[in-house]
Amino acid sequence: xxxxxxxxxxxxxxxxxxxxxxxxxxxxxxxxxxxxxxxxxxxxxxxxxxxxxxxxxxxxxxxxxxxxxxxxx
Numbered sequence: 001x002x003x004x005x006x007x008x009x010x011x012x013x014x015x016x017x018x019x020x021x022x023x024x025x026x027x028x029x030x031x032x033x034x035x036x037x038x039x040x041x042x043x044x045x046x047x048x049x050x051x052x053x054x055x056x057x058x059x060x061x062x063x064x065x066x067x068x069x070x071x072x073x
Contacts, residue, residue: 003047004057012059023049023058028072037072039063 006012025046027037043060050058 003050003055005043005047006057006059009059012057017057020050020053020055023053023055025049028069030071030073032073034073 023046025042025044025048027039027041027045029035029037042063046060047058
């Protein structure tokens with residue numbers, strides 16, 4: 001079963017849910033030749049991590065774009 005992505009907490013108010021913890025996703029270029037990182041890939045990674053926790057949904061709280069990370073271009 002795919003993990004549904006919610007972007008607004010209000011969408012969960014009327015649904016029963018249990019907090020299983022935090023998950024994160026990221027995307028990075030290991031080399032300058034790799035494709036550009038994008039938010040869709042980071043979100044997908046977050047959903048995959050949530051699936052490993054047996055979650056059926058995840059609430060996206062925040063997206064951050066971070067630069068200057070070692071080994072990331």
